Amino acid sequence: MKAFWCQANTSTRDESHTDTCDILHVGRCLCLECVPDRRILHMASQAVRPAPWTCGDPNDSAIDPITNQKPMFAFVHIYKTAGSSIRYFFQAYSHICRKAWMCLIGCTQVKSYSIESKPGEDEGVRDWDKCRVKNVMDRQYLVEGMDMSDRVYPTVNNTILRKSFDIYGGHFRIGTGDYILKNNSHNIHPVRHIVFLRDPMERFVSGILYERKNDADQTLKNTVELIKKRVRGSRAADDYWDKSMTYLMTPIQSEEFHKIKPDFMKAKTTTKISQRQRFAEIKARATINNLVKYNVIVGMTERMNESMDVLKHVLLAGTTEVQEKWLERHANVTRNESNKGQITTASVMAELKTDSEFMSVFEEYVKYEKLIQDFAMSMHLMQHEVLMKQS
Numbered sequence: 001m002k003a004f005w006c007q008a009n010t011s012t013r014d015e016s017h018t019d020t021c022d023i024l025h026v027g028r029c030l031c032l033e034c035v036p037d038r039r040i041l042h043m044a045s046q047a048v049r050p051a052p053w054t055c056g057d058p059n060d061s062a063i064d065p066i067t068n069q070k071p072m073f074a075f076v077h078i079y080k081t082a083g084s085s086i087r088y089f090f091q092a093y094s095h096i097c098r099k100a101w102m103c104l105i106g107c108t109q110v111k112s113y114s115i116e117s118k119p120g121e122d123e124g125v126r127d128w129d130k131c132r133v134k135n136v137m138d139r140q141y142l143v144e145g146m147d148m149s150d151r152v153y154p155t156v157n158n159t160i161l162r163k164s165f166d167i168y169g170g171h172f173r174i175g176t177g178d179y180i181l182k183n184n185s186h187n188i189h190p191v192r193h194i195v196f197l198r199d200p201m202e203r204f205v206s207g208i209l210y211e212r213k214n215d216a217d218q219t220l221k222n223t224v225e226l227i228k229k230r231v232r233g234s235r236a237a238d239d240y241w242d243k244s245m246t247y248l249m250t251p252i253q254s255e256e257f258h259k260i261k262p263d264f265m266k267a268k269t270t271t272k273i274s275q276r277q278r279f280a281e282i283k284a285r286a287t288i289n290n291l292v293k294y295n296v297i298v299g300m301t302e303r304m305n306e307s308m309d310v311l312k313h314v315l316l317a318g319t320t321e322v323q324e325k326w327l328e329r330h331a332n333v334t335r336n337e338s339n340k341g342q343i344t345t346a347s348v349m350a351e352l353k354t355d356s357e358f359m360s361v362f363e364e365y366v367k368y369e370k371l372i373q374d375f376a377m378s379m380h381l382m383q384h385e386v387l388m389k390q391s
Helices: 002-006 015-023 037-047 083-097 158-164 200-211 220-236 251-266 275-293 301-315 321-330 345-352 356-365 367-390
Strands: 072-076 101-105 132-137 143-145 167-170 191-197 297-300
Touching: 037 367, 072 083, 083 101, 083 132, 083 167, 083 191, 083 301, 083 321, 191 301, 191 367, 200 220, 200 345, 200 367, 220 345, 220 356, 251 275, 275 367, 297 301, 297 367, 301 367, 345 356, 356 367
Parallel strands: 072 167, 072 191, 101 167, 191 297
Antiparallel strands: 101 132, 132 143
């Protein structure tokens, strides 16, 4: 597995990269280093450890022996990665296991100042700026949606999540919940993050199909033309696709990248690559570093069955046969396929692949997303391998 974990190293590394990473609080860019095999195995085992709570007990006061805190999970829903299906799984899970679930939307632009209140501080009731609560199910089967009035949970903050919820998920950044629980002496994040990723080309195409889902004039031909136009236009401007970084960089990192970007772009480069490319690569490194730093439970849509095996291993320990069968029936997660008539992600990709010149441009456009996806796949494979050995 070492080869997977070293592949993030690129030929464009120089000393200024490390300096910039230090400024952006991503350490020494761990993604550039070859993580020792022994540490990889330890991290994978720790990532897939079963939750210590009891399924079905709403008064469960279990403590995670690793973090010495209450167990808590955060599902970071990256756009077009089967996230809606995973959210439905968590809703069904919370129902059968009586664990409180909160779904959030609009949180990727959350301001860091609004999430930094710590347990025990008066500011703990400060709401997360820009975040909206889409729906909840608490341990007593209270169900709320955005269309309801007089809601018990109309907003979200650290205190609400710490006192009343076990799992939260939706479109927000990794690390948004860093201040919900106290950090422990082992520097292990008490909130366990779950992320699903997908091949970046497929994800890009799926996003275009979703964007045009109500377009009556949509055809395979004009969809392909639109994709080619957007990708070529972006590359002409020396842009790289970085959608997953909207979710996999912390709020603080996002703000600091935004702050330094103007001066960074003006700086003269001593290498053959542009400042835009260097900036895109540094962001990708920061993202990969976060996957390691938070020891994320990684699922891949291309390996949905194996990904759900890992998730169920983590969450379903101690469930009864009846509970497991109920979940299988009501929360059977499969990989979705965008479909409008005969226009699917697969059909669009097949058509795009007939144009080898464009595919070279497309590959360049998504190459940093691919770097992240490849690294995430290596984490997923190791986590699943550990699971298989434990079974």
